[in-house]
Amino acid sequence: GENVEQHPSTLSVQEGDSAVIKCTYSDSASNYFPWYKQELGKGPQLIIDIRSNVGEKKDQRIAVTLNKTAKHFSLHITETQPEDSAVYFCAASIIIAGNMLTFGGGTRLMVKP
Amino acid sequence: DADVTQTPRNRITKTGKRIMLECSQTKGHDRMYWYRQDPGLGLQLIYYSFDVKDINKGEISDGYSVSRQAQAKFSLSLESAIPNQTALYFCATSGTGYNEQFFGPGTRLTVL
Numbered sequence: 001g002e003n004v005e006q007h008p009s010t011l012s013v014q015e016g017d018s019a020v021i022k023c024t025y026s027d028s029a030s031n032y033f034p035w036y037k038q039e040l041g042k043g044p045q046l047i048i049d050i051r052s053n054v055g056e057k058k059d060q061r062i063a064v065t066l067n068k069t070a071k072h073f074s075l076h077i078t079e080t081q082p083e084d085s086a087v088y089f090c091a092a093s094i095i096i097a098g099n100m101l102t103f104g105g106g107t108r109l110m111v112k113p
Numbered sequence: 114d115a116d117v118t119q120t121p122r123n124r125i126t127k128t129g130k131r132i133m134l135e136c137s138q139t140k141g142h143d144r145m146y147w148y149r150q151d152p153g154l155g156l157q158l159i160y161y162s163f164d165v166k167d168i169n170k171g172e173i174s175d176g177y178s179v180s181r182q183a184q185a186k187f188s189l190s191l192e193s194a195i196p197n198q199t200a201l202y203f204c205a206t207s208g209t210g211y212n213e214q215f216f217g218p219g220t221r222l223t224v225l
Contacts, residue, residue, distance in 0.1 A: 001172070009153060032212055043117070043203050043216030044156070089155055093212075100171075101214065103155035 002027040004092050006104025013080050014112050021107045023090035024072040030092040033066060033073045034101070038087040047088075048075070051095075080111045116140045117217035119204050125223045132191040134220050136204030143209050145187040149173060150201040150219075159202075162187055163209070194224040 003026040013019050025033075031052035036044035050057045050064045050073065057064050061080075066073040077084055087108050091101040117138045126132055136145065143164045148156040158171030160179040168179060176198060180188045191198055201221050205214040 004155075006155070034212065036216075041218070043205070043218050045216065046213045049212065095212065100158065100161065101156075103157075105153050105155045 002030060002092055002102040004090060004102050004104040006090050006107055008107060009105065010108045010110070012110045012112065015080060015082060017080055019077045019080050019084070019109055019111075021075045021088055021090070021109070022072060023074070023092075023104045024070075025092040025102075026071065027092070027094070028068075028071065029094050032093045032095045033064070034091050034093075035062075035064060035075050036089045036091065036103075038089065038106075040086075044089055077109075080109075082111050082113050085109055085111045117204060117206055117215055119202075119217040119220050121220060122218065123221045125225065126194055127225050128195055130194050130224075132194050132222065134189045134202055134204075134222070136187045136189070136217055138185050138204075138206045138215075138217075140206055140208070140215060141184075142206040142215075143184065144207045145181065146205040146207075146214065147171075147177075147179060147187070147189045148203045148205065150203060156203065159189065191222075191224075194222075196224045198222065199224045 006023045034049035037047045038044040061078050063076045087106045089106050090104040093101045120135045146161045147159040157173045162181045178190045203219050204217040207214045
């Protein structure tokens, strides 16, 4: 089955700096890669996703890049703000297989004011 | 009101007790999921259901069972709780043909 590894497990940045979280996946058939943000005391919430037919997607301060050959994808957050502090999860799935998500282990991002 | 609700939000129980965690959704989604979250291990799928008559095991189903009482309700049971089932449990839903999963607020379960 699919295996997703996520690094780093914790990341501390100064407000205004950029943050990058990286994930690798094992199943070359995976074609959908979402990123979820989990704030304290809440369930994960989708913030951005990318399909395998594109290499990059951007939404305001967040962007995701995908390298299918190397089987890795990354989340980039620019101009970080204290409210970006949360746990971020990457995931991978095969859409036609019912979209069963395999999650990475999570990254705790701390943005220092 | 929240679209996906879970009850209870916190539960402390003893080894050997039977526990039921409940999930309800008002999103009208056919698909529902139960996940377990442990520190550093992300979210692991316990069971999933694509409609009322469809129940499937996930990657860590041993020691758990589920019931899909209606489109909107999906319950997770621990028949005989053990300490290593102490974790945060999440219910999620998704619409057929759509990728995004919507998560409930979670239930923190402690088994002593």
